[in-house]
Amino acid sequence: MDKNALIEHIKDKNQHLTMRRVLDKLERVVGKYSIEFTDFLDPYQRKLCYSFINRFQEVSFFEDGGLENSERKSIIIFPSYMDRSDVLSPIQALRIDGSFKFRELTHRDYLGAIMSLGIKREKIGDILIHKDYGNIITFKEIADYIKFNLDMINREPVVITEVESFELEEAQDDFIEKSLTLSSFRLDVFVSAICNLSREKSSSLIKNGYVKVNWQTIDLISKEVHENDMISIRGFGRTKVSMILGKTRKDRYKVVVKIIK
Structure with missing residues (x-):
């Protein structure tokens, strides 16, 4: 796989490292018939990914970010001989409850608290803020770490539980x-x-x-x-x-x- 040739059309050099990581995963799917998933990517990054993933007929893919209209999504790549229904999503949604009636938490509050645990931004999808609770979209592989270590956001105690994607509701932009x-x-x-x-x-x-x-x-x-x-x-x-x-x-x-x- 000539990775340089596959991304040479992408003029935005700031995205080359991210695209190379996706190509590494694509290479494993093609060569080892594994199932791989990317970090959470924004719409622009996903568009760049599809410019080269679509060249490989031996792979299939879908994207998931918890909700259909999620801004940040992971691309799940798998061998084309597999059925989509046999491929499990790596996404896990978490619900954050606390005494938010006394202090209105912001997107920055949630994100800052999570990143203070040493979790990188690309491991977190959308953050959905509702009146009495919040949702964080992440990966199953780090969901337990967040549940057991995130006990406070902006000095407000919180309780975290896992929820299914169908339980999520879109947040209204403030x-x-x-x-x-x-x-x-x-x-x-x-x-x-x-x-x-x-x-x-x-x-x-x-x-x-x-x-x-x-x-x-x-x-x-x-x-x-x-x-x-x-x-x-x-x-x-x-x-x-x-x-x-x-x-x-x-x-x-x-x-x-x-x-x-």
Whole structure:
């Protein structure tokens, strides 16, 4: 398997290490007829993976992240002669209960507590935050470790139990809707308006790899942003371009965004 040739079309060098790890797993499926699964990957990473996995007719695959609309999913790869129903998913969902009525925990609280256990981000899928509890999607192989070691989140005692995927409910994004008036759809213009920064500072964030559009790192300040794009800015969170409403009398663009907390 010529791994260099399989990923040479991927221009995003930041993803090459992740893609090589997936290729290692793919190689084991092809050569040893094993069943392998990737770390949790975002939609952009999965798209890159499929650009080379689809070249191998001797393998089949499916993806799982707990819910159909999960953002982060693992790709499960197995020999094509096997039936999909015979391949078990490696995913395990956990429910986190605590006295959350006294303190509202955030996505960052959950993730920070898990990573403080020495667990890497790629081993955790979506974190679903509900009013009275939370769900963490992870792998079966580390679920017990989390259950027995995570007893507190942001100084709040928690109890962790395993749940089945069919018990999961989609979490509603907690967001602030904001109207913007922009001179153009350039990425630096959006970043400047979202973060309330100068164009110079916004351009610096983009050029230094701090900004992603649809999970892909973009370093081109003139990149055009479209409706429904997700913009992630390190240190400032995520914003979805909800609606583009058209032009004002002064020939500027009216845009509605959702700033996700």
